[in-house]
Amino acid sequence: MSKKHDHGHDHDHKAAPMVEEISDFEALEIAVRELAIEKGLFTAEDHRRFTEFAEQIGPTPAARMVAKAWLDPKFKQLLFTDVIQASKQVGVDYLKPTGFGTPSDYTDVRVLEDTPTLKHVVVCTLCSCYPRPILGFQPEWYRTPNYRRRLVRWPRQVLAEFGLSLPPEVEIRVEDSNQKCRFIVMPVRPKGTEGWTEDQLTAIVTRDCLIGVALPKPGITSNIKLQVMHAPGDSH
Amino acid sequence: MADALNKDVPHTGGEWKPVPLLEKIKQEGRVWEDLAHQYGVENPDPPWKTSLEGMCEVLGGNTCDTSAKLDKQWLAGQADRKAVGDAAPLPALERRWEEDELAETIYKDVPFPERQLLALAHSLIKRGLVNEGELAKRLQQVHQRLNSA
Numbered sequence: 001m002s003k004k005h006d007h008g009h010d011h012d013h014k015a016a017p018m019v020e021e022i023s024d025f026e027a028l029e030i031a032v033r034e035l036a037i038e039k040g041l042f043t044a045e046d047h048r049r050f051t052e053f054a055e056q057i058g059p060t061p062a063a064r065m066v067a068k069a070w071l072d073p074k075f076k077q078l079l080f081t082d083v084i085q086a087s088k089q090v091g092v093d094y095l096k097p098t099g100f101g102t103p104s105d106y107t108d109v110r111v112l113e114d115t116p117t118l119k120h121v122v123v124c125t126l127c128s129c130y131p132r133p134i135l136g137f138q139p140e141w142y143r144t145p146n147y148r149r150r151l152v153r154w155p156r157q158v159l160a161e162f163g164l165s166l167p168p169e170v171e172i173r174v175e176d177s178n179q180k181c182r183f184i185v186m187p188v189r190p191k192g193t194e195g196w197t198e199d200q201l202t203a204i205v206t207r208d209c210l211i212g213v214a215l216p217k218p219g220i221t222s223n224i225k226l227q228v229m230h231a232p233g234d235s236h
Numbered sequence: 237m238a239d240a241l242n243k244d245v246p247h248t249g250g251e252w253k254p255v256p257l258l259e260k261i262k263q264e265g266r267v268w269e270d271l272a273h274q275y276g277v278e279n280p281d282p283p284w285k286t287s288l289e290g291m292c293e294v295l296g297g298n299t300c301d302t303s304a305k306l307d308k309q310w311l312a313g314q315a316d317r318k319a320v321g322d323a324a325p326l327p328a329l330e331r332r333w334e335e336d337e338l339a340e341t342i343y344k345d346v347p348f349p350e351r352q353l354l355a356l357a358h359s360l361i362k363r364g365l366v367n368e369g370e371l372a373k374r375l376q377q378v379h380q381r382l383n384s385a
Binding site for chain 1: 272277328357377
């Protein structure tokens with residue numbers, strides 16, 4: 001018997017699983033936040049706005065920009081001449097992504113175009129600068145000193161650790177992000193995607209492709225799960 | 237080689253000592269990865285992660301009111317650029333460098349984002365912005381409140 005009744009839905013569906021305990025870490029986040037607000041370090045309203053910003057960002061806008069550029073030469077021209085305007089066409093105002101501005105992202109953003117003989121990859125050697133309004137939050141490995149330090153010295157080796165082995169004739173160019181300028185990579189459109197729609201192309205431009213540690217491939221829509229390692233000698 | 241590699245990673249020069257309260261959480265707290273596995277939850281991130289990110293942002297001085305006012309004053313030549321940075325209780329770059337150091341030492345074995353949270357609490361306690369005793373008391377209250385339903 002269906003449990004459908006007069007408020008327009010039924011109760012046969014199963015609730016999604018939930019974690020049914022309060023961890024010490026969850027309690028710690030709340031405790032620190034409450035004390036900080038009470039001490040006037042920030043306001044609850046400011047915190048709410050930035051948390052909402054954090055909840056809605058992801059890599060889709062940047063992926064869509066690349067897909068659009070693959071399909072539309074005019075959009076590609078715009079992407080390389082005025083990326084702020086280009087971001088508006090995918091629903092993001094890069095300068096005011098929260099509607100009121102995020103000063104740490106209130107910066108320049110540039111697109112690095114790969115060719116068959118040139119591969120770009122992005123790092124932030126100083127901390128973990130990242131074009132969050134269009135790419136979401138950094139993966140854990142991007143934040144580690146291991147990646148930040150080693151990529152600039154041994155890019156070919158580090159890319160191989162991500163499963164991206166490039167032939168010697170392909171030049172690798174590492175671009176260092178900073179407080180003023182952030183980057184995304186526009187990879188070469190892969191073979192086998194002829195006739196694809198913008199949505200299909202967007203799906204294969206993963207976060208890793210946009211950082212430059214992976215190449216888009218038909219059928220691959222997820223990022224690599226990398227075991228984060230600490231570099232030798234990192235015990236300072 | 238290790239020394240050469242360490243050279244260009246910024247170092248705050250601070251000596252890090254374990255904070256007993258945070259050590260207890262580090263040792264006894266259940267990380268999201270374990271909880272998600274036990275309860276069959278597929279979300280890769282704990283529900284508090286975005287709130288933690290929001291907290292890092294606002295502690296870095298990225299508040300609407302503060303930044304807007306200071307930026308206007310600075311642009312109008314009424315405030316020094318330094319004042320904009322000084323307005324932050326915990327500037328983003330300092331927090332990240334301290335997080336790097338703590339993630340490579342005291343919280344080396346803690347997964348992300350739990351270690352980001354521990355590092356943030358550690359940085360706040362180190363600066364005296366939050367006191368370890370009051371944090372312990374508040375933690376107890378939070379646990380009581382959330383477990384009372």
